[in-house]
Structure formats: structure tokens, C-alpha cells
Amino acid sequence: MTKVTTLSEAVASIPQGAHVALSGFATARCAMAFAHEVIRQDLKELTVSQCVGAMDADILAGAGVLSRIIYGGGSRGRTGQHFCLNRAIEQGTIIAEEYSSLSMAFRYLAGSLGLPFIPIRSLQGSDILKHVQEVAPDTTGTITDPFTGDDWLVLKPLSPDVAVVQVQVADEEGNAQILGPRWENEEQVKASKRTIVITERLVSTEMIRREPDRTLVSGFRVSHVVQLPFAAHPSSVFQAYDFDEAHIDLYAKASKTAEGFQTYLDQYVYGVKDHWEYLEKVGGMQHLNSLIADPLLGY
Amino acid sequence: MTVAKEYASFELMAAAGARELKDGEIVAVGLGLPVVAAFLAKASHAPNITILLELGVVDPEPLEIGVHGLSDPRIWYRAKIHASFVDMLGAVLHRGLVDVGFLGGLEIDAYGNLNTTLLGDPKGKFRRFTGSGGGNDIASSARRTVMIMRHDARKLNEAVSFITSPGYLRGDGERSALGLTGGPSRVITDKAVLGFDPESKRMKIESIHPDTSLEDVLENMNFKPIVPDDLPITEPPTEEQVRLIREEIDPKGNYA
CATH class of the missing domain: 3.40.1080.10 (Glutaconate Coenzyme A-transferase)
Structure with a gap:
């Protein structure tokens, strides 16, 4: 059609x-x-x-x-x-x-795959993260990797x-x-x-x-x-x-x-x-x- | 290798930047002079480096570098792969395969934290600049980071006004505590090459350029770097490197 x-x-x-x-x-x-x-x-x-x-x-x-x-x-x-x-x-x-290029790409990627969130190494320790936490507090979080016990920053899908x-x-x-x-x-x-x-x-x-x-x-x-x-x-x-x-x-x-x-x-x-x-x-x-x-x- | 008789400041910076790249390495290249330095390395001592551009370009062989940074199709010419952010910054960089991240900056501090987001003016107002692009991602995940910028007291501060891309944060293992490996290894300015003390992670002068002095280098910094007793002079570009920049890499003089 x-x-x-x-x-x-x-x-x-x-x-x-x-x-x-x-x-x-x-x-x-x-x-x-x-x-x-x-x-x-x-x-x-x-x-x-x-x-x-x-x-x-x-x-x-x-x-x-x-x-x-x-x-x-x-x-x-x-x-x-x-x-x-x-x-x-x-x-x-x-x-x-x-955010940064990769955090945006990962947010779309998570959205494209129907995932609830996506872990990323970027943004940590930066003022970008602090800024995002202020203007969009519901788009980032942390999670513990169930396999290794490591803590990860996670992003919400777009x-x-x-x-x-x-x-x-x-x-x-x-x-x-x-x-x-x-x-x-x-x-x-x-x-x-x-x-x-x-x-x-x-x-x-x-x-x-x-x-x-x-x-x-x-x-x-x-x-x-x-x-x-x-x-x-x-x-x-x-x-x-x-x-x-x-x-x-x-x-x-x-x-x-x-x-x-x-x-x-x-x-x-x-x-x-x-x-x-x-x-x-x-x-x-x-x-x-x-x-x-x-x-x-x-x- | 004959040392060039005359060269521009940016040509010395590009040559010093190129020297940081070893043959065979995978290099993620940011906007600006890093592009010239990476192609210079590839055209001289490091023919087997793989150059990545974040938007999805692998190992291009441009005829000229163009004016629009990474989005200029001139710089994508003869690439081996045209791909995507997820491929470049994800499957190569985030996966841990990038040896060197090569970035330009607006402001940097004593611990190699980079600001490309905003600068304050004397009235206390902030002016916005470029932000991160892939800069934060590269500084977070490359095995080491090389930065190129102007040697200017307003741009070399004890602490940056905004951490766009993390260096060693405030030192004291703060970077590695976040699970970030790597970190800045060199800062190349138009007056000196600087490195980082392996213990304190504070910036340290590695060499000063010809035609400048230690006083000049220090006067134009807003913090005190570590100054070693033995201070070499930065090796100038060779005649061949200057020829490569002027005739092959940037024939239109876009970076001159």
C-alpha cells in the first residue's frame, strides 16, 4: 500500500x-x-x-x-x-x-530492543550526569550486576x-x-x-x-x-x-x-x-x- | 629525518600529537586538530593505525579534511566501513577496544578533566559551547586519552567549571573507584607537552616547545603543574611532516 x-x-x-x-x-x-x-x-x-x-x-x-x-x-x-x-x-x-553521543545512542538502542534500561560506562563522574539528574531525574539510575556484583549506571530507553x-x-x-x-x-x-x-x-x-x-x-x-x-x-x-x-x-x-x-x-x-x-x-x-x-x- | 626550518604552531602540535600514537593502535578521533594529528601519524610512522570517527567511519583516506568536522563527507572518503554510533562508540569503544582517544578541548584542569560545555564570563554569565558529542564516551572508555588545546591561563585551571569528559576527577583514585580504567595520558598545547604524575594524577610538564620558556608556560596556566628537574625541549616537526600536513592532509589550509 x-x-x-x-x-x-x-x-x-x-x-x-x-x-x-x-x-x-x-x-x-x-x-x-x-x-x-x-x-x-x-x-x-x-x-x-x-x-x-x-x-x-x-x-x-x-x-x-x-x-x-x-x-x-x-x-x-x-x-x-x-x-x-x-x-x-x-x-x-x-x-x-x-547527554553524550553514546548515551543517546544507547537510549535509542534500548528503546529499539524493548529493553527496560541499558547499562553504560559513560557519564560517570561528570557534570553531564549531575545536570541530567536535575533536569530529567527519571532517566538515569543505578543497578547491581547480578553476575558480578558490580554497580552500573543505567539509562532509560527513548x-x-x-x-x-x-x-x-x-x-x-x-x-x-x-x-x-x-x-x-x-x-x-x-x-x-x-x-x-x-x-x-x-x-x-x-x-x-x-x-x-x-x-x-x-x-x-x-x-x-x-x-x-x-x-x-x-x-x-x-x-x-x-x-x-x-x-x-x-x-x-x-x-x-x-x-x-x-x-x-x-x-x-x-x-x-x-x-x-x-x-x-x-x-x-x-x-x-x-x-x-x-x-x-x-x- | 630533517627538522623543519619553519613551521606553524599547529604543525608542531599536530606532530607532537601524532607521536603519541603507536603503529597498530585503534584511535577514536574527535573534532579539530586531533584529526590532523591522527592522519599525520598514519601517513608517517604509524601506517597501521585504525582511525575511527564516532558517527560510524572506519579507516578513511580523505583527499582533504574539510571544514565541517566529523560531519563533512570529505573526511569519510575511502573508508573501509560506514557504520553507526552503536558500532563505533559501542562495539569498539565501550567494548574496550580503543587504545587512544584523541580530543580537543575548551578548558582543562590539573587532573585532566575536560570541559567542552560552557565557559563563564566575568559578569558571571555562562556561554554554551559544544557539549560532549562522543567526548565523554571516549574519555570514559578509551585505554588512554590525548588532548590538544590552546595554552591559555583562562583555559588551564585548577578545576574546570564543568566536567564534560572525566580525567582523574579530583585525583586520589576517584576515577578508578567509579570503575573507569584508562584516563588522560598527554595534553598538548601550543607551549608544552604535559603528562600526569602516576601517583597523584596531577598534571606534569613533559617538555616545553622551542621558542618558549618555562616561565612563559607557567605564567599562562592558572594552576601549578609538577615541574621535573630535567625539562627537555619538544621535538619540532620534520620537514616531511610539515610537507604532509600542507600538501596531503590539509592542502586547503583549513586548520592553518
């Missing part, structure tokens, strides 16, 4: 206050078109989770969509911090439940309401393939109650059956499939297109201040009707063509 739909319908399926796991990692495979539509539809009080803070979470934080972020920290590398996220956390408008995953290839049932490193996307999908797949290319199920070893997302976990090109712009999608360095710089400069960020939103999110208009706005086909990946390099 086909689950192919529009971005606006997929976003409309998410209730206010939902917990959404996002697939971005810093400046790679960020669910940007999705985030723009969430902002246009004026969703509020969302919780967003991901291992490492990415541009999709940053823009949502800046637009006032989030009430909570559950993540492991993160930045845009040498192009700077996630200014919107950091500003919202500093000003107390969103609560940051901040079970997001919906995972939103930006992929390269999917079929109409939502069977999806991620090329390149997949960070925590597989565990996010498997831990979530359902998944929205945003795919660069829609292929027949016959194509999926030809390379089943590449399929990371099973169709039965997926509620909506949305096909849109350059849906992660300005972040990169391995083997599809490179990040847009000039646009990321523009975003970085704009997002340094709340006013600058508002101007960015007015121009690139509120100022366009949909993703197609956005693509025209950022330079259209001629510019986007220059970002298309070299198949040998993958970027």
Missing part, C-alpha cells in the same frame, strides 16, 4: 507536544524541508531528540517550536556553534536534557512518537536505504512509534528487493513517505549532494542574533510557500546543480 504523500500532510500528522527524533548530524542529512514545514504549520512544544545537535534542531529551536531537546551536544564544526539552540538554552526557553529520517532512496511502502554512515538513524527509527521518511529518490519496491542488504528502514515502521529533492539543503546528503557552504555561512551569520535569525526565517521559511519555492529562493536549478555529488567522492 502506498504511503507516499505531501510534506504538508506528513507534518500535519504530528500533534502539538510530540517527541520527534530527527536524523541530522551537524551539517549532514538534516531534515531541513521537514523543519521548515513544521515552522510554517506553527507546531509548538515539540521535544526533539538526536545524538549530536544538527541544523534541523537548531532552526526549530530558533523558531520557538521546541520546549525540550534531548541530545548529546554538538556544533557545526568550524562554522560555529548552534547559536539558536544555545541561545534558547541560555535563556531558559527550552530545557536541554544533555521511545519517540515519531522518527523523521532523511534518506537517499525509498519505495512507496517506506522501505528505505541510507548510504554512507548512518550515525544513530537506524536505532532512532526502530525505537520510535512510527517513522516519516523523507527521500531524495522514490524507487520501485523491485529496486529495493535488488539490494535488500542496504535497507535500514522497514516499510512496516513507516507512516508517511515524502519524496523531495534537496530536502536536506543546505546540509549534505552522501552520494546525492554536498553541503551548501555559502548558504551555511549565511545561516551561521544570521543565526548569531535573534533579529538576524528572524530575518532569515522571514526570507527562507515564511517567505516561501513550500520547498519548491525555497529551492528557487536559494539559487534554483543552476545553483543546486553545482552541489550534486561526484559518484566517486560521494560529495
